[in-house]
Amino acid sequence: MPLPDNGAVWPPREIAPLYTDIRLDDAWYSGDPRKLAKVYRNGTHHRADGRRRLWSRPRPAGTREHRLHIPLAGEIAQTSADLLFADAPVITVSDTATQDRLDELLDACAVPELLLTAAETAAALSGVFLRVTWDRDAAPDRPLLTAVHPDQAVPEWRFGIMTAVTFWRALPSTTQTVWRHLERHERGVILHGLYEGTDDQLGRRVPLTEHPDTAGLADSLGPEGDAIETGVDLLTAVYVPNIAPNRRHRGAPWGRSDLQGLHDLLDALDEVWSSWLRDIRLARARLIVPDGYLRSRGPGQGADFDEEREVWQTLAIPPTEQGSGITLSQFDIRVEEHRATAEAIVRQATAAAGYSPASVGLDGDGAAVTATEIAARDHRSMVTRGKKARYWRRAVADILRILLSVDRVQFGARTADERPTVDIGDGVAEDPGSTAQTLSLLAQAQAVSTDTKVRILHPDWDDSAISDEVARIHEETGQAVADPVGNFPLLQPG
Template sequence: MPLPQNDIAWPPTDPCVQAALADWDAWYSSDPDRLEASYTGRGYREAVDRPSQYRGGVVGKVARWFWGNPTPEGEKRDKLHVPLAGDIARTSSELLFAEPPKLLAPEGASEVTQKALDSLMEDGLQPTLLEAGEICAALGGAYLRVVWDDDASDRPWIDTVAADRAVPEFRYGRLVAVTFWTVLESEGRTDNRVFRHLERHERGRIYHGLYEGSTTSLGAIRPLADHPQTAPLAAEVDAQGGLDTGAPDHLTAAYVPNVRPARAWRHIPSAAYWGQSDFQGIEGLMDAIDETYSSWMRDIQNGKGRIVVPQSMLETFGPGQGAAWNEERRVYTGLNMLAQTTSPIEVIQFEIRVAEHRDTCQALMEQAVRQAGYSAGSFGESDGQPVTATEVKARNRRSLGTAGRKGLYWIPGIADISNAYLAVLAGFRFRVSGLDLEQPQVELQDGISEGPTELATTAELLNRAEAASRETLVRMLHPEWDDIRVRQEVDAILGEASRGAVADQAPAGPEGGVQEAGSPRDQISAAR
């Protein structure tokens, strides 16, 4: 059985890789609690240990992170988080899959094959790709796998798995096997025992295993029937814990790296072929953005107008009852004034450094998105003025270049998993006949489309230069049309053009009308 038989550390990933994935996941989650836990849980001691901020080593380095400075006990956390990481991941996904990709059967393939690919798209492949695109940008890679469940659907579909829930096996940069793992919920359990479901994909086979261990250990293998979430699989697997997929020549999982090489761990053999996250190298910038915004908010809090008056002008709770302090209070008393001033009431209004904070935040954000491979215009709001597609592409040139680079990894990944999907459909599980099991073609669509005026101008210039056929121009103006609709439009255009040419060549009659052939005037002219 390819799954582990003995207790081992889990996940079996290099600690450096695990730490980086945990950090990127915390930034992607946009959860301040997770960010604080991620950066304060690695060696930084409580704030009373001030010397840690001035010495070297791990403790000193972590202490200098804004999110590594824990909130003192008894105080409210005043740290503000800007979800820039989530915005970067979402933008990356939308640049790739805002428009649904095209899955085209190979030339000469049967109509059944194209219908199966169309059904795959209609079954929710685009939302799955949008989800996978976000995860891929955040964690450096994402997996696509073919799944099926008779209780959920009568056909298989494609699912996505995050990079931090998989243990891949590469051979010369190609994925040959992968083990996905899921932590199963254990209701009412108060100890530290953890149940994990392992699902290993090999060519033509999928293995399932249930393990009972701890948060850091895989533990011992258990029968699948011991947990309600894996119990249905017990009747499907064989003595080795595996089942045939019906596609013996295909791996029912595909890995899509975000970008390669991964600068952070290209020297680590077990992670050399992993992808690089968009967050790699900009964690410090995102930390500084949060610190700057938090400082800005503190200026606003401190800049609230306050009025200082003598104690005698304030109401108390009575003798022996004390007094209460409210930070939102508009009138304060700080001293029992000994000397009478010109006015017993003093107004205090601190300066709010709006421009300084705004400029700093803007500079940090522009640097962060540029290092991530995007244009600043991809993250800013427009001024409401209409712009052409050419202007949009010019403003977002860096973002479109990054999307094009990522598309070089997504196209073969989508093609591989689509081919595996067709193979599973044609296998003994679903028995769909007439399918061609050749690699389908994948075309990613441009999310920035030109308007009718731009398209018409381009078509006119190409037609005037005789640089494109009628069919090419029709396809340019109507990319959503199929071949039949395009041919009908071309025939209609050529028919109208031929009728116009005949009308222009006909001789004019005495009243400016068209003279019919064989008229008496023609006969007289011919006799002369």
């Protein structure tokens, strides 16, 4: 399928509902109150159910902004990424030469950092795309692996399989014209197009040389003038859903955001904190004094009260007159009520997102705990992490196979056509003391071999390293010495 025709509506109508959801999730994820106010005032989100939300209320002109935003949405997205990729995944292939080249690419492309960033984006915005391209000026000896946000992509599906995807970006412009660069990935080919249009229409297609950001692509295009042959019979992009299904769009192939269904709770949390801060503002100590305590600044200049003055001369005030002295006005602050309400909202929001309260800092007293205790306390988070890991394990393996294939075809790497194995781990580092105690009990029960103990202690070692370690242990403990009794025949009676 070619690139879109001139004058096409952009973004396409079929994906516009997803973009609308992403725009709202992005406002909460950004932590920017101005962005929240803009999306609620200009969108239909606050009018859909007739509820007037905190950030849809206009601020009166000439007044200070007293609403407070708590960035819980960003913390939830970061928690998701940390659970998945705080520790770099172990990625292996069976061929030695291919493994060496893969290690080079993982380091050069900063894949562990890329996955951490992409996972946070996916948690907030429902998913993310991973894309393989190359730029011989930026990286002359290797292909590139990048992440693309879901609101910059228009995928095409068949039976739940992505068959093509068009990535797009708005280019800088000094006029009212909107320049868009479209990059369409199909099996074995990447098409490029530059469009000059408006906010909601692509407009007309023009040569890539018309804009400086795309002019460098012109020399790489094939004879048809818009395509680059990849030489790889694979789609050079994959989609990673955050988690499925998408509850707002049943049957849709894209994932759902961790923030789906949380917007009212997030708005209520901001309302509670804003009320709490309002109590603090109103509870500031204020002094009410009679006119006689005020010091005149002169004709027409008003008067003020010097709160630092310690001695006042006798004033002509009857001693029986009520309210003749200085009065302190200070209201109570409803600390516990606000704290309990805010904590209840945070608990409900994190649970709805699929995480344990401890994952966002609740229920922890700072004391050291074992890995078993962490797993029990964060059980809900670990279940959610396990679900997401399945999507990421498959997608990372697919995109790294594509990366190796493009590296082999475009850069002459001598590697095998192999799909890597991706081990994301279990997300909980075992406490060394707990591991040692477990191994000691198993050894006392004579229920474990030296080989198994080494494998439990070093799960990331290969068979060769484990065998060498077992041999050293046997040598140091004397288990490698042959049994001397076995060298003599048993004595026969008589």
